Amino acid sequence: MKEVYLDYHSAKPVDSRVIEGMMKYFHEDFGNPSSLHHVGDVATEALEDSRKKIADFINADDDEIIFTSGATEAINLGIIGYALRNKNKGNHIIIAEIEHISIHNIVKYLEREGFEISKVPVDQYGKVSLQKLERRIKDKTILISIGMASNEIGTIQPINEIGKLAAERGIAFHTDAVAAEGLVPIDVKKDNINLMALSSNDIYGPRGVGVMYMQKRFRVNPIIIGGGQEKGLRSGSEDIPGIVGMSIAVEILQKEMNTEVKRFLGYRDGMIKQILDEVPDSHLNGHPIDRLASNAHFRFDGIEGESILLSFKDLGISVSTGSACTSKTLEPSHTLIATGLLHEEAHGSLQLTTGRFNTDEDIDIVLEAVPNVVSRLRELSPIYKTEAG
Amino acid sequence: MKSTKYSEKVLDHFRNPRNVGTLEGEDVAVGKVGNPTCGDIMEVYIRIDGNVITDAKFRTFGCGSAIATTSMTTEMVKGMTLDEAMKLTRQDVADELDGLPPIKMHCSNLAADALHEAIKSYRRGKGEEVPDEDEKVKDEIECLVGKDEFLDKGVYLNVEDRNEFKDLRTLVLYSGDESVETAIELTEVTDRVILLTPDETVVINPELAERLASSSVKVLYQSKLLEVRGEFEVEKVLILNIDEDEEYELFVDAVVIIE
Numbered sequence: 001m002k003e004v005y006l007d008y009h010s011a012k013p014v015d016s017r018v019i020e021g022m023m024k025y026f027h028e029d030f031g032n033p034s035s036l037h038h039v040g041d042v043a044t045e046a047l048e049d050s051r052k053k054i055a056d057f058i059n060a061d062d063d064e065i066i067f068t069s070g071a072t073e074a075i076n077l078g079i080i081g082y083a084l085r086n087k088n089k090g091n092h093i094i095i096a097e098i099e100h101i102s103i104h105n106i107v108k109y110l111e112r113e114g115f116e117i118s119k120v121p122v123d124q125y126g127k128v129s130l131q132k133l134e135r136r137i138k139d140k141t142i143l144i145s146i147g148m149a150s151n152e153i154g155t156i157q158p159i160n161e162i163g164k165l166a167a168e169r170g171i172a173f174h175t176d177a178v179a180a181e182g183l184v185p186i187d188v189k190k191d192n193i194n195l196m197a198l199s200s201n202d203i204y205g206p207r208g209v210g211v212m213y214m215q216k217r218f219r220v221n222p223i224i225i226g227g228g229q230e231k232g233l234r235s236g237s238e239d240i241p242g243i244v245g246m247s248i249a250v251e252i253l254q255k256e257m258n259t260e261v262k263r264f265l266g267y268r269d270g271m272i273k274q275i276l277d278e279v280p281d282s283h284l285n286g287h288p289i290d291r292l293a294s295n296a297h298f299r300f301d302g303i304e305g306e307s308i309l310l311s312f313k314d315l316g317i318s319v320s321t322g323s324a325c326t327s328k329t330l331e332p333s334h335t336l337i338a339t340g341l342l343h344e345e346a347h348g349s350l351q352l353t354t355g356r357f358n359t360d361e362d363i364d365i366v367l368e369a370v371p372n373v374v375s376r377l378r379e380l381s382p383i384y385k386t387e388a389g
Numbered sequence: 390m391k392s393t394k395y396s397e398k399v400l401d402h403f404r405n406p407r408n409v410g411t412l413e414g415e416d417v418a419v420g421k422v423g424n425p426t427c428g429d430i431m432e433v434y435i436r437i438d439g440n441v442i443t444d445a446k447f448r449t450f451g452c453g454s455a456i457a458t459t460s461m462t463t464e465m466v467k468g469m470t471l472d473e474a475m476k477l478t479r480q481d482v483a484d485e486l487d488g489l490p491p492i493k494m495h496c497s498n499l500a501a502d503a504l505h506e507a508i509k510s511y512r513r514g515k516g517e518e519v520p521d522e523d524e525k526v527k528d529e530i531e532c533l534v535g536k537d538e539f540l541d542k543g544v545y546l547n548v549e550d551r552n553e554f555k556d557l558r559t560l561v562l563y564s565g566d567e568s569v570e571t572a573i574e575l576t577e578v579t580d581r582v583i584l585l586t587p588d589e590t591v592v593i594n595p596e597l598a599e600r601l602a603s604s605s606v607k608v609l610y611q612s613k614l615l616e617v618r619g620e621f622e623v624e625k626v627l628i629l630n631i632d633e634d635e636e637y638e639l640f641v642d643a644v645v646i647i648e
Contacts, residue, residue, distance in 0.1 A: 097640075118620075121619075121624045121625070121640060122640075123556075123558075123642070124556065124558050124581055124642075132620075132624075135620065135621050136620060337638075337640065338640055339640065340558040340581060340639065340640040340641060342607075342609070342639065343637065
């Protein structure tokens, strides 16, 4: 049985070119950039060269890139670090209802620390309304954090407009770019982004590496204290192999992103069209147009997501349901609930996300399986018939 | 009328409530009513000598009119016989306060109900037969928080121009055939229409039932709208699943309440 992986929003395989480029930094060029001898200098060069490449990728300056242990740490540093540094200016922070769960949990923490949090609702496609965002801005608002795109339903936010609004009102703008990186071009200057989180694995680099982009006037307080690496903002000896790996992943994207995204668009639009055509009472979650090229997200009346996931598992197909991160709990995804779905509707969802190593054959296998899986589960379902009347 | 536009008398009782506190003793009875979702909980204490109420106190958690009505009730009942007090209605209390804003009549003016609960509990304690009207009292609490606040900001009492609902996630409260017709019509401009009914089925004519079944209207049975929520305009609603006694939020853009 051929294994088919269509869950690229959850985890990505590391590109073999990345692994190859990383290898020598484990054993040969193993130095610590803080050391002043030659071995240390080689490491410093690799670190700074990687920083430059990643800065270039998002149109930032070299000294605006802070390496972290991953996107979660970058988000913590960006949001908590900025909030704590600026609490004298105000204590109000705005996020979107549709943010990644890590951001919801971070602001929950900040709420306990005396910050006030507002959440902007989204429309039925998962888009943030600028008008609703603007109405939530207060004198004490210091930070707006809205992700570039949803990691679940793939909806792309009007980042340029949000950045402009934040700049006009003198509020810092943080964006979680993890779902979007590698799929949409990122330009921090054009979009007025002040703070941003990137992940290495989400662009086929190794896990355990991330970046916090910090524009010069938008300093944060460190949340990890130690030897003062990364200009004191992120202590701990730098993970040189990982950082080099991320920079190689970026280089590959700069060459291949356009072609790759076109291929994903073909997969996505083919899946959306065929599934909505062939499966009765099926619906697309997320935005019909402004969505990530890699993301197709459906829901099927009358059946439950976990049973869909298990059926696909039996066919050797890896997919996600509800939230990629929380399907273990079978709690309905907060993202789907934010788009206005009922719990039972959110449960009946199927997330298909494609990536670099998918082939046309993979898509064909999934497209053949979906109608069968759905109709078999509906035959077992006590609620499907009544719903269809 | 705005929901906070109170008479001078209401404001006086709100600012200087009479008879705040509790009573204790063999000759004391307590009545407690309220709905935490509405934000009102009231306790009325009465001391009874023979057949006459000699003293009354109250404690209230709630809005201005809730406090004022309980305050006024305790003033009114002192000296009344139990039979007279049982006849005291919410309307009597409101009248004595020179009226209440209409929206507050339902939610807040529960003081008379609390009083009646106290009398009934006293009579039950004496071994008298008292019809249990608890369920009825609950049903009478027609409370929908936010309806007034969001009127014309996402809450509609009718659908004049259906194009206003284009692409809006719309919740329609079931109130008979007209509400079902409206829900079906709205599916022409938005693919998300939810019809909410507290019952297990909707009672409509067979032709309409068929049209409803073949439409994209999503019907939520055994569900009650408790609250309309949002900042500045309707953003979500709080729904009670009656069957499972569970409350949950649903994100919507518009609520249609045809009365």
